Amino acid sequence: MSEVKGLTSQQVKEQVQLGHVNVSPKPLVKTNRQIFCEHVFTLFNVYNFVIACALIYVKAWSSLFFVLIVTMNTVIHIYQDIRSRNMVARLNLIISPKTKVLRDGCIQEIDNEEIVLNDVVFLETGMQISSDCIVLDTQVEVDESLLTGEADPVLKDIGDHLLSGSFIISGACHACVEHVGMDNYATKIASEARKRKPVTSELVKTFKKVTRFTSMLVLPISICLLYQAMGIRNETLNTTIVNTSTALLGMLPIGLVLLTSVSLATSVVRLGKRKVLVQEMFSIETLSHVDVLCLDKTGTLTQGKMQVQDVYTFDTQWRNQFSLIMNSFVKGTLDNNATSLTLQDYFQGEAPYSTLRRVSFSSARKWSALELENIGTIIVGAPEIILPDFVLPTQIEEAKHQGARILLIARHHDFDTFQEDMMHSVPLAVIVILDPLREDAKETIQFFKDNDVDVKIISGDNPVTVSALASQAGIENAQNYIDASTLSTPQELEDAILNYHVIGRASPSQKHEMILCLQKHKQKVAMTGDGVNDVLALKDADVSIAMGSGSDAAKQISQFVVINGELSTMVDVVKEGRLDINNVTRSASMYYLKTIYTILISITCILLNMPYPFIPFQMTLLDNFVEGFPSFMILFEKNISKQKESIGRYTMRYSFPNAIAIVLCVIALKLLAPTLSLSLNQAFTILYYTTAILSIHMIYRIYSPINLYRTVVLIVDIVAFVLVSYITYDLLQLAPVTSLLLQYLIMTLLFGLIVSTCLSKIVVHYLDTHPQN
Numbered sequence: 001m002s003e004v005k006g007l008t009s010q011q012v013k014e015q016v017q018l019g020h021v022n023v024s025p026k027p028l029v030k031t032n033r034q035i036f037c038e039h040v041f042t043l044f045n046v047y048n049f050v051i052a053c054a055l056i057y058v059k060a061w062s063s064l065f066f067v068l069i070v071t072m073n074t075v076i077h078i079y080q081d082i083r084s085r086n087m088v089a090r091l092n093l094i095i096s097p098k099t100k101v102l103r104d105g106c107i108q109e110i111d112n113e114e115i116v117l118n119d120v121v122f123l124e125t126g127m128q129i130s131s132d133c134i135v136l137d138t139q140v141e142v143d144e145s146l147l148t149g150e151a152d153p154v155l156k157d158i159g160d161h162l163l164s165g166s167f168i169i170s171g172a173c174h175a176c177v178e179h180v181g182m183d184n185y186a187t188k189i190a191s192e193a194r195k196r197k198p199v200t201s202e203l204v205k206t207f208k209k210v211t212r213f214t215s216m217l218v219l220p221i222s223i224c225l226l227y228q229a230m231g232i233r234n235e236t237l238n239t240t241i242v243n244t245s246t247a248l249l250g251m252l253p254i255g256l257v258l259l260t261s262v263s264l265a266t267s268v269v270r271l272g273k274r275k276v277l278v279q280e281m282f283s284i285e286t287l288s289h290v291d292v293l294c295l296d297k298t299g300t301l302t303q304g305k306m307q308v309q310d311v312y313t314f315d316t317q318w319r320n321q322f323s324l325i326m327n328s329f330v331k332g333t334l335d336n337n338a339t340s341l342t343l344q345d346y347f348q349g350e351a352p353y354s355t356l357r358r359v360s361f362s363s364a365r366k367w368s369a370l371e372l373e374n375i376g377t378i379i380v381g382a383p384e385i386i387l388p389d390f391v392l393p394t395q396i397e398e399a400k401h402q403g404a405r406i407l408l409i410a411r412h413h414d415f416d417t418f419q420e421d422m423m424h425s426v427p428l429a430v431i432v433i434l435d436p437l438r439e440d441a442k443e444t445i446q447f448f449k450d451n452d453v454d455v456k457i458i459s460g461d462n463p464v465t466v467s468a469l470a471s472q473a474g475i476e477n478a479q480n481y482i483d484a485s486t487l488s489t490p491q492e493l494e495d496a497i498l499n500y501h502v503i504g505r506a507s508p509s510q511k512h513e514m515i516l517c518l519q520k521h522k523q524k525v526a527m528t529g530d531g532v533n534d535v536l537a538l539k540d541a542d543v544s545i546a547m548g549s550g551s552d553a554a555k556q557i558s559q560f561v562v563i564n565g566e567l568s569t570m571v572d573v574v575k576e577g578r579l580d581i582n583n584v585t586r587s588a589s590m591y592y593l594k595t596i597y598t599i600l601i602s603i604t605c606i607l608l609n610m611p612y613p614f615i616p617f618q619m620t621l622l623d624n625f626v627e628g629f630p631s632f633m634i635l636f637e638k639n640i641s642k643q644k645e646s647i648g649r650y651t652m653r654y655s656f657p658n659a660i661a662i663v664l665c666v667i668a669l670k671l672l673a674p675t676l677s678l679s680l681n682q683a684f685t686i687l688y689y690t691t692a693i694l695s696i697h698m699i700y701r702i703y704s705p706i707n708l709y710r711t712v713v714l715i716v717d718i719v720a721f722v723l724v725s726y727i728t729y730d731l732l733q734l735a736p737v738t739s740l741l742l743q744y745l746i747m748t749l750l751f752g753l754i755v756s757t758c759l760s761k762i763v764v765h766y767l768d769t770h771p772q773n
Contacts, residue, residue: 063242
């Protein structure tokens with residue numbers, strides 16, 4: 001092989017001066033100004049601004065308290081978004097990919113953006129190709145699936161082109177850079193190679209639907225309310241503006257959008273402090289729904305710190321030369337996987353035999369081979385793949401059943417024919433490699449079992465070895481395993497992933513198909529991996545998690561990167577997801593209660609030609625003591641149980657019955673007010689307290705079953721509401737509560753509680769008999 005020479009420092013400087021540097025468009029990171037504009041200039045804030053201007057125009061100063069709340073919410077949101085962005089940026093620096101280049105005769109590791117045109121780069125297994133280049137010296141296998149969609153590896157020979165954005169999955173080579181920056185293939189297709197699977201957020205979908213619906217209603221309802229107030233009832237401009245503004249404010253669940261985004265952004269920061277990079281914020285939500293967690297063995301279940309425990313040589317003519325053969329093998333190999341590095345650490349003596357040709361290791365083959373001068377072809381890999389009928393010594397079998405990795409070293413006389421004639425290879429030795437189980441593995445697996453997540457181990461290693469380690473980690477039915485190399489049809493593969501928890505000898509394409517099979521059966525799948533052999537599966541999993549010590553390929557495609565590589569950190573990730581989704585789901589019912597009854601009361605007011613029964617200050621108090629305080633306090637409860645219902649069904653279960661009860665109370669009082677000799681102000685006073693108590697009743701239902709903490713929160717909420725209402729009685733514009741008014745209030749309240757209780761039973765029965773798909 002001819003010697004490869006890279007650029008000199010002077011040549012690099014010349015290329016830099018010419019502008020031939022691999023500077024690509026920066027990732028779309030929001031600036032402070034963009035974040036500010038994004039949160040200030042929103043549809044919600046436009047509505048609030050218009051309403052505030054109208055109230056200022058009529059000098060309704062006491063009704064402007066909501067402006068302070070909206071402003072505080074916006075400021076908090078901006079601060080949290082900037083904080084979250086900065087945390088992600090810091091963690092991105094830690095995992096930022098590097099490239100090895102040959103300069104001045106030495107291999108140097110530089111940032112991708114420091115590559116210049118005609119640089120000679122050294123590419124190894126697992127590395128993402130950062131610039132288009134041409135292979136100079138050795139065959140490599142490349143995964144171009146992220147660029148072309150084709151899952152099969154592509155063999156690249158000397159003189160072939162390597163596309164930026166693809167990954168080396170087997171072998172290593174020197175390559176000459178032919179394009180940089182904007183001229184790169186991946187850049188031209190808008191960096192598709194780095195795009196992860198889009199995250200579908202049920203929360204966002206629900207919020208957008210509600211926003212679109214309420215936005216459609218705002219204009220027609222406001223026109224009708226304004227026309228009736230001024231054109232039919234001849235009310236003053238001040239009264240008209242105040243009543244109409246209250247109705248419009250109640251339709252917008254402003255705080256819920258803020259609560260959701262802040263909750264998720266806070267989780268990004270919390271996970272960042274635990275050395276977890278969140279590359280897709282809404283993947284935190286998806287994680288809370290996960291049904292199955294698929295783990296790799298090496299580097300995930302195990303520590304990834306392999307050590308050679310034993311070398312068992314067979315009685316052949318090569319026995320005395322075995323150490324020299326292996327020293328030469330590890331010196332000549334270009335593989336950089338964990339097994340190869342372990343062998344390189346162990347065999348470090350004299351290497352007298354030159355490498356003539358090589359076949360690099362791949363996860364699909366399960367072996368690598370080198371043709372050594374004066375020796376022949378040396379094959380290193382899985383015994384059952386190289387020599388399927390070979391019987392291992394008893395002590396080696398025992399080591400395998402205890403979780404050790406077994407490598408067979410064999411020799412074949414002819415490099416040109418050995419792949420077709422591997423069965424006639426001569427076994428030279430067996431190497432026993434230990435990779436200890438992670439200390440936190442058993443505890444982590446137990447957490448997932450206790451929290452309704454089915455854990456499956458899918459590995460390319462020997463199924464017996466995988467089974468032994470899975471048993472030590474506490475995987476369910478670990479002793480029942482299957483060898484994926486025996487699966488020949490799609491149906492057999494589907495049966496395997498559905499019925500087994502331990503699968504060995506799985507190829508990269510099989511891992512991918514298994515993920516798709518689980519999804520076909522309506523399972524939400526999380527996949528962890530650290531090698532390039534996991535990329536296809538990571539790409540299509542609902543949630544993808546890469547270990548920080550893994551390949552560039554795995555880290556670039558994953559939604560989460562566990563930088564510290566600790567398995568127990570995944571528990572924190574799942575807990576954060578479930579905490580967020582449970583808190584937001586419960587809080588949504590509190591916010592949507594007001595949205596539902598405000599829309600229905602507004603329509604009722606139009607039909608019955610009556611003014612809206614609340615003023616903005618009253619709604620502000622209801623917001624704070626029905627939505628704000630209870631939803632905020634529930635965030636401190638660590639509810640990590642799996643969500644059982646969608647946000648829509650949860651809202652229907654809790655918000656709908658109480659909202660309908662409030663609306664029926666409005667209709668009843670409007671119709672009965674003349675008979676009971678109630679003034680409009682007295683009727684609206686009864687409705688204010690009825691709405692507050694029925695809302696708190698809904699909170700009680702959401703909080704059930706009641707514990708000490710929830711009891712204290714409810715008591716504080718009720719006492720605070722009563723005290724604030726008493727202190728601000730004049731601002732609330734309520735009628736004095738006489739004994740007669742109190743009687744009517746109690747009767748209205750009993751009517752509302754009876755209606756909400758009956759409706760609740762009907763809704764609960766319907767939901768329980770019509771389970772969620």
